[in-house]
Amino acid sequence: MTKAKNLLDYLIVLDKKDNVGTAGRDILPGSFLIEHNGDSNVVKISKRVKAGFKLALCRIDKRKLIYKFGQPIGRAASHINAGCVVHVHNIRSLIKKNA
Amino acid sequence: MLKGFKRGRDICGIRDHIVVMSTVACVNAIVESIARHDRDVIPITHQHGCTNTKNDIEQIVRVLSGICSNPNVGGVLLVALGCESIAVKDVVRRISLPGRMIKSIIVQQAGSSNVIALAKKYLAQIKKYVAGRKRREFDVSNLVVGLECGASDPFSAITANPALGLVSDRLVELGATVIIAEIPEMIGAEKLLDKRIKRKSVRDKLFSRIDNYIETSRSFGCDLLGVNPTPGNIGAGLSTIEEKSLGCIAKAGTTVIREFVEYGQKPTSKGLIVMDTPGNDPESLTALAAGGAQLILFTTGLGTPLGCPVAPVIKICSNSRTYKRMKDYIDIDAGTIIKGQSSSGIADKIFSLLVDICNGKKTCSEQYGSSQIAINRLGPTF
Numbered sequence: 001m002t003k004a005k006n007l008l009d010y011l012i013v014l015d016k017k018d019n020v021g022t023a024g025r026d027i028l029p030g031s032f033l034i035e036h037n038g039d040s041n042v043v044k045i046s047k048r049v050k051a052g053f054k055l056a057l058c059r060i061d062k063r064k065l066i067y068k069f070g071q072p073i074g075r076a077a078s079h080i081n082a083g084c085v086v087h088v089h090n091i092r093s094l095i096k097k098n099a
Numbered sequence: 100m101l102k103g104f105k106r107g108r109d110i111c112g113i114r115d116h117i118v119v120m121s122t123v124a125c126v127n128a129i130v131e132s133i134a135r136h137d138r139d140v141i142p143i144t145h146q147h148g149c150t151n152t153k154n155d156i157e158q159i160v161r162v163l164s165g166i167c168s169n170p171n172v173g174g175v176l177l178v179a180l181g182c183e184s185i186a187v188k189d190v191v192r193r194i195s196l197p198g199r200m201i202k203s204i205i206v207q208q209a210g211s212s213n214v215i216a217l218a219k220k221y222l223a224q225i226k227k228y229v230a231g232r233k234r235r236e237f238d239v240s241n242l243v244v245g246l247e248c249g250a251s252d253p254f255s256a257i258t259a260n261p262a263l264g265l266v267s268d269r270l271v272e273l274g275a276t277v278i279i280a281e282i283p284e285m286i287g288a289e290k291l292l293d294k295r296i297k298r299k300s301v302r303d304k305l306f307s308r309i310d311n312y313i314e315t316s317r318s319f320g321c322d323l324l325g326v327n328p329t330p331g332n333i334g335a336g337l338s339t340i341e342e343k344s345l346g347c348i349a350k351a352g353t354t355v356i357r358e359f360v361e362y363g364q365k366p367t368s369k370g371l372i373v374m375d376t377p378g379n380d381p382e383s384l385t386a387l388a389a390g391g392a393q394l395i396l397f398t399t400g401l402g403t404p405l406g407c408p409v410a411p412v413i414k415i416c417s418n419s420r421t422y423k424r425m426k427d428y429i430d431i432d433a434g435t436i437i438k439g440q441s442s443s444g445i446a447d448k449i450f451s452l453l454v455d456i457c458n459g460k461k462t463c464s465e466q467y468g469s470s471q472i473a474i475n476r477l478g479p480t481f
Contacts, residue, residue, distance in 0.1 A: 022253050022257060023336075024437045051254075051418075051420075052252055052253035052254060052335050052336035052418075053253070054336065069256070069345045071288075071290070071341070072341065073287070073338070073342040073345065074338060074341060086338065087333075087336065088333055088338050091338045091339060093287070093339040093340055094287070094339075094341060095313075095341070
């Protein structure tokens with residue numbers, strides 16, 4: 001069995017409050033270890049992640065806030081597992097569209 | 100040490116441009132033809148000047164006279180038609196005079212066969228006025244620097260913008276004026292901005308303007324949140340307007356916001372200023388130059404060739420991949436931060452290039468040439 005690579009080596013995390021990290025370079029499919037706030041998980045990434053995209057550092061439940069720069073950038077639209085890509089398909093802006 | 104061209108007591112230009120500008124779109128072809136006869140001038144054309152609403156007329160006159168009053172402009176030849184709603188005398192009246200010669204041609208009065216000869220005569224007078232002027236030392240506190248980001252990607256917020264934030268803080272500390280613009284790209288960053296505003300009038304204006312952009316977009320049936328982030332931003336990994344905005348304001352550093360100015364309006368305070376411009380890059384650069392910015396610092400993720408006819412634009416790229424592909428348009432690669440270079444190292448690099456550009460070195464976009472301005476329009480034309 002090959003040793004899982006540490007996902008944090010591929011991610012740029014801007015603030016300790018953040019629950020997502022930005023891929024600093026392309027991430028190829030494989031098994032990765034994620035350590036976040038004392039929790040450690042091995043996750044499988046099945047599709048290539050392009051540099052610049054965000055990955056969840058931990059499980060983010062539906063409707064929970066998503067933090068980058070130490071600031072909320074939106075809310076989870078569905079349950080997001082650690083290591084999953086966080087993008088327009090599973091994040092909603094906090095600014096109401098039809099206020 | 101900075102050396103520039105005197106325009107009055109304290110103000111200095113970092114260029115000594117001669118501008119030929121149309122005051123109405125109907126004469127754009129004449130401006131272009133004058134510039135074909137004389138390669139030393141910068142032709143500036145636009146699509147405005149007639150049958151506009153009252154608010155637009157005020158804004159267009161403010162911007163046209165502001166561009167001509169930019170410290171980098173040493174001579175101006177205005178070309179008007181004659182019957183348009185913007186009177187050329189109103190533009191001339193608002194151009195600040197010191198260190199600058201202004202001439203104008205009204206085409207319907209001059210007649211078609213005389214226009215080019217008249218332009219040549221006036222340009223000869225302007226060139227005589229500008230000739231032999233030497234750069235003189237000036238203090239960095241006389242600089243007005245505009246900030247812009249365009250074609251952003253997720254690295255803009257991680258590399259280029261934080262490095263530019265350090266430069267902004269340093270400029271403010273040295274007594275210069277720094278202008279952050281692009282109000283729609285502040286949506287979602289209100290909490291962070293709020294902490295940096297001391298004056299109630301500045302806060303009220305800024306936040307009501309942010310709300311205004313959201314309401315206006317809705318009244319046109321295109322929710323701002325639906326068109327921003329742009330498809331390009333989303334394709335690069337930016338997911339929400341908040342994410343884009345928080346990255347966007349990182350370039351303004353950490354100092355207090357001193358003043359709020361209208362589109363293309365000249366600030367009266369030093370320090371960090373907010374200007375009301377849309378996120379549209381050509382319209383925003385035009386307003387910054389009209390507000391007196393001698394220089395613009397522009398971060399980009401996907402790369403853009405855009406420049407400004409009167410103010411040099413230093414392009415800073417968020418990632419090395421784009422930098423390599425778009426080298427002819429971009430001055431600095433901040434993507435090295437991803438590989439471990441410090442933000443302060445890139446900030447030093449930006450600052451030292453800024454000094455060279457002020458002293459006459461050309462930016463990539465200057466070498467490329469740029470003659471377009473784009474004025475934000477408030478209402479319809481009739």
